[in-house]
Amino acid sequence: AQRVTQPEKLLSVFKGAPVELKCNYSYSGSPELFWYVQYSRQRLQLLLRHISRESIKGFTADLNKGETSFHLKKPFAQEEDSAMYYCALNGEYSGAGSYQLTFGKGTKLSVIP
Amino acid sequence: GAGVSQSPSNKVTEKGKDVELRCDPISGHTALYWYRQSLGQGLEFLIYFQGNSAPDKSGLPSDRFSAERTGGSVSTLTIQRTQQEDSAVYLCASSSGNDRGRTGNTIYFGEGSWLTVV
Numbered sequence: 039a040q041r042v043t044q045p046e047k048l049l050s051v052f053k054g055a056p057v058e059l060k061c062n063y064s065y066s067g068s069p070e071l072f073w074y075v076q077y078s079r080q081r082l083q084l085l086l087r088h089i090s091r092e093s094i095k096g097f098t099a100d101l102n103k104g105e106t107s108f109h110l111k112k113p114f115a116q117e118e119d120s121a122m123y124y125c126a127l128n129g130e131y132s133g134a135g136s137y138q139l140t141f142g143k144g145t146k147l148s149v150i151p
Numbered sequence: 152g153a154g155v156s157q158s159p160s161n162k163v164t165e166k167g168k169d170v171e172l173r174c175d176p177i178s179g180h181t182a183l184y185w186y187r188q189s190l191g192q193g194l195e196f197l198i199y200f201q202g203n204s205a206p207d208k209s210g211l212p213s214d215r216f217s218a219e220r221t222g223g224s225v226s227t228l229t230i231q232r233t234q235q236e237d238s239a240v241y242l243c244a245s246s247s248g249n250d251r252g253r254t255g256n257t258i259y260f261g262e263g264s265w266l267t268v269v
Contacts, residue, residue, distance in 0.1 A: 044193075081154075082194075082242065082260040124194060139184070139258070143193030 040065045040129040044142035051115050052150045059110040059145050061099075061125030070128040071101055071108040074141070077121045085110075085123070095119070115149045122146050153177075155261035157243050163267045164233055172228040172264045176245030180259075183226050185218055188240040188263065197241075200226060233268045240265050 041064040051057050063069060073085040086094045088101040088108060099110045108125060125142040156175040164170050176183050185197040196210035200220040211217070215233075220226040230237055240263040 081262045082244075084257050126194075139196065141186075141194035141196075 040069075040127055040140050042125050042127050042140050042142035044123075044125055044145050046145045047143070048146045048148065050148045050150060053117055054114050057110075057112045057115045057119065057147065057149075059123050059125075059147065061108045061110065061142060063106050063108065063125075063127045065106075065127060065129045067129060069101075071099070072126040072128070072139075073097070073099055073108075073110050074124040074126055075121050076124070082124070115147075117149050117151055120147055120149045155243055155245050155259050157241075157261035157264050159264055160262065161265045161267075163269060166235060166268055167232055169229065169231045170233055170266060172230075172241050172243075172266070174226045174228070174243030174245075174261060176224065176226070176243070177247075177259055180245035180247050181223065182246045182258075183220060184244040184246075184258065185226070185228050186242040186244065188242055189238075194242070197228070230266075233266075235268045238266055238268045 043062045045060050049059060063071065071088040074082050075085045076082045085097060086092055086099060088099060097110055097112045099108050101108050110123060112119065122144050124144045127140050155177055158173045162170055174183065181202045183200040187195045187197055189195070197216065198211055198218045199207040202223060206218070215231045218226060218228045226243065228241060242260055242263045244258045244260045246258045
């Protein structure tokens with residue numbers, strides 16, 4: 039089975055402070071990890087994926103297989119970063135020609151001006 | 152269209168009634184997914200369609216839920232005899248790949264259908 043855990047439902051930080059949104063996963067194989075973001079009144083969209091090793095809107099995330107983590111980080115939070123963030127894992131083959139894309143329960147980030 | 156389109160955007164129904172939710176994926180996308188988003192429960196996988204292959208129905212919570220995809224494009228999610236616990240946002244998504252995310256294909260989400268069962 040595969041599982042994604044986001045331990046914080048709500049995270050509040052001041053503008054300019056560093057941000058770390060935690061994500062831990064459970065998967066026995068080689069996972070593919072993503073972060074999705076949902077801004078207020080907008081649709082859910084991909085923020086970044088670990089295979090790209092990219093920085094999007096100042097956010098980065100490193101896959102740590104030893105700690106089974108994929109935490110999302112940004113050195114200086116901006117007000118426009120306030121949103122709902124979901125960590126997702128693509129892992130197990132479900133037997134119908136597809137893989138399960140499993141999401142965590144999400145963390146609501148609130149950046150205080 | 153330019154993105155994944157879902158209808159209705161909002162639906163209020165009485166307990167016990169049937170509802171149908173529609174999804175128009177991005178043109179040319181062969182993969183289509185339904186997820187359910189509930190307060191405090193995150194995103195729950197429901198069903199996945201890929202081309203003409205048999206759908207992955209492993210996430211459907213009960214036999215009251217079913218989904219079809221006609222002509223490899225439009226999909227309809229049907230909930231029969233709705234219950235109050237069915238109240239949620241139902242999200243549809245599509246992607247161009249046949250390998251859900253494993254090769255880096257981006258999944259694009261619709262704005263969702265807000266279902267309220269009273």
